[in-house]
Amino acid sequence: MISKILFIRRDNIGDLVCTTPAIHAVRQAYPQAKIGILVNSYNAEAIRNNPDIDEIYIYEKAKHVPEKNKFSVWFNNTKILMKIRKEKYDVAIACGSYSPRLARYTYLTGAKLKIGYLPKNVEKSFFYNMPLKEPQKPMHEVERVFTLLLPLGINEKPDKMRVYPSSYEIERVNELLKKERFFGVIETPQNDRKIAFHISSRKPENRWTTEKFISLARLILKNHNANIMLLWSPGSENNPYHPGDDEKAELISKAVPEIIPCRTVRLGELIAALSFADLVVCLDGGAMHIAAALGKPIVTIWGSTDPERWRPWGVKNVLIQGINKKADDVDVEPVYEAIVRFVKEITQ
Structure with a gap:
C-alpha cells in the first residue's frame, strides 16, 4: 500500500511549475496519501499554497546563498534529508533529466521505491530501484515528468499547470x-x-x-x-x-x-x-x-x-x-x- 509519496525537483522555477500536473494527478489517484516535495529555496514559492501538497521540504544551493558558509549549507541540507528519512516515504520521484546529484538525493531519502530516469546507454542504477529510460521522442517537460508516474499506475494525459498566489x-x-x-x-x-x-x-x-x-x-x-x-x-x-x-x-x-x-x-x-x-x-x-x-x-x-x-x-x-x-x-x-x-x- 502506498501512503507517502515524495517528489524531488532541484531545478529552476519553470521546471517546478511543469511538475504540478503530475503532483495533481497523484493527489487524484491517491487522495489519502501524504504528498511531500523537496525543492530549493530559489523555487519554493512556486508551490506555496498548492492544495495537492502536504509538506514542502526546502534545501539550499550554496550558489543561491553566497553569504552563507558552505559547511553551514551542507549541514542544514543534511538535517532536511534526515527529516525526510524519518517520514519513511513509500515512493520518491526524481523529476527531471538524469543527473548524478539528483539520483543521490533520491537515494538518500530512504524511500522504498525510487523512480527516476537513466541516461540512454545505462541499464541499471545503484540509486533507483525503479528506473525508466529517458524518452526518445520529443516531449514537453510536463509530459516527461508525467511519464515518471507510470510505475504508480497513472497513465492519463496531463492536466493544466497550477500556481496559487497568496x-x-x-x-x-x-x-x-x-x-x-x-x-x-x-x-x-x-x-x-x-x-x-x-x-x-x-x-x-x-x-x-x-x-x-x-x-x-x-x-x-x-x-x-x-x-x-x-x-x-x-x-x-x-x-x-x-x-x-x-x-x-x-x-x-x-x-x-x-x-x-x-x-x-x-x-x-x-x-x-x-x-x-x-x-x-x-x-x-x-x-x-x-x-x-x-x-x-x-x-x-x-x-x-x-x-x-x-x-x-x-x-x-x-x-x-x-x-x-x-x-x-x-x-x-x-x-x-x-x-x-x-x-x-x-x-x-
Missing part, C-alpha cells in the same frame, strides 16, 4: 498598482486591457533588447486603450550571484512614462502581479510558466531553448523564435501583431 501578496501588489494608477485593478473599464511585460531571461541568447521593448510599448499605447505593467528579475545586472534587470527596467520606464513598473522582490509577488494581467508578453523563463499556470494568454519572444519541450503548456500562446535561435533576432512587428490578435479576442 491573498497577502495579491493585496500588497494590488495596493502598489493602485498607487501607480494601473487602471483596471479597481473598476475596470470595459475597453481597458492589462498587459504585463516580463523582460528578463536567464540565458543571454533568450533576451530581447531594451530598445525593442520600448518600441513595442509605444506601439501598443499609441494604438490601443491598454495599460502596461513592467516586471523583471530584481537586482543589478552587475550582481555576480543573482544578476537582475533593474537598470534595463529603469531605462524602459524613463523612455515610456506611461508604463507601470512593478518591482517584485519575492517570487510570490511576481505570481500575484502576473495574476492581474489579461495578457503576458515575455521571454522564455520561469515567469512564462507561471503565467501559463495562471491561465494567461502569452506572447513569447523565443531564443535558443527547445520550444517543443519548454513552450507554454495548456494556454493560448504565440511563440516567435529568432532566425538564429536568438531572441534579439525577433523584430517588434510580429510581436505587436500577435498582441493585437489577442487583444481583439479579449475584447470580444
Whole structure:
C-alpha cells in the first residue's frame, strides 16, 4: 500500500511549475496519501499554497546563498534529508533529466521505491530501484515528468499547470498598482486591457533588447486603450550571484512614462502581479510558466531553448523564435501583431 509519496525537483522555477500536473494527478489517484516535495529555496514559492501538497521540504544551493558558509549549507541540507528519512516515504520521484546529484538525493531519502530516469546507454542504477529510460521522442517537460508516474499506475494525459498566489501578496501588489494608477485593478473599464511585460531571461541568447521593448510599448499605447505593467528579475545586472534587470527596467520606464513598473522582490509577488494581467508578453523563463499556470494568454519572444519541450503548456500562446535561435533576432512587428490578435479576442 502506498501512503507517502515524495517528489524531488532541484531545478529552476519553470521546471517546478511543469511538475504540478503530475503532483495533481497523484493527489487524484491517491487522495489519502501524504504528498511531500523537496525543492530549493530559489523555487519554493512556486508551490506555496498548492492544495495537492502536504509538506514542502526546502534545501539550499550554496550558489543561491553566497553569504552563507558552505559547511553551514551542507549541514542544514543534511538535517532536511534526515527529516525526510524519518517520514519513511513509500515512493520518491526524481523529476527531471538524469543527473548524478539528483539520483543521490533520491537515494538518500530512504524511500522504498525510487523512480527516476537513466541516461540512454545505462541499464541499471545503484540509486533507483525503479528506473525508466529517458524518452526518445520529443516531449514537453510536463509530459516527461508525467511519464515518471507510470510505475504508480497513472497513465492519463496531463492536466493544466497550477500556481496559487497568496491573498497577502495579491493585496500588497494590488495596493502598489493602485498607487501607480494601473487602471483596471479597481473598476475596470470595459475597453481597458492589462498587459504585463516580463523582460528578463536567464540565458543571454533568450533576451530581447531594451530598445525593442520600448518600441513595442509605444506601439501598443499609441494604438490601443491598454495599460502596461513592467516586471523583471530584481537586482543589478552587475550582481555576480543573482544578476537582475533593474537598470534595463529603469531605462524602459524613463523612455515610456506611461508604463507601470512593478518591482517584485519575492517570487510570490511576481505570481500575484502576473495574476492581474489579461495578457503576458515575455521571454522564455520561469515567469512564462507561471503565467501559463495562471491561465494567461502569452506572447513569447523565443531564443535558443527547445520550444517543443519548454513552450507554454495548456494556454493560448504565440511563440516567435529568432532566425538564429536568438531572441534579439525577433523584430517588434510580429510581436505587436500577435498582441493585437489577442487583444481583439479579449475584447470580444
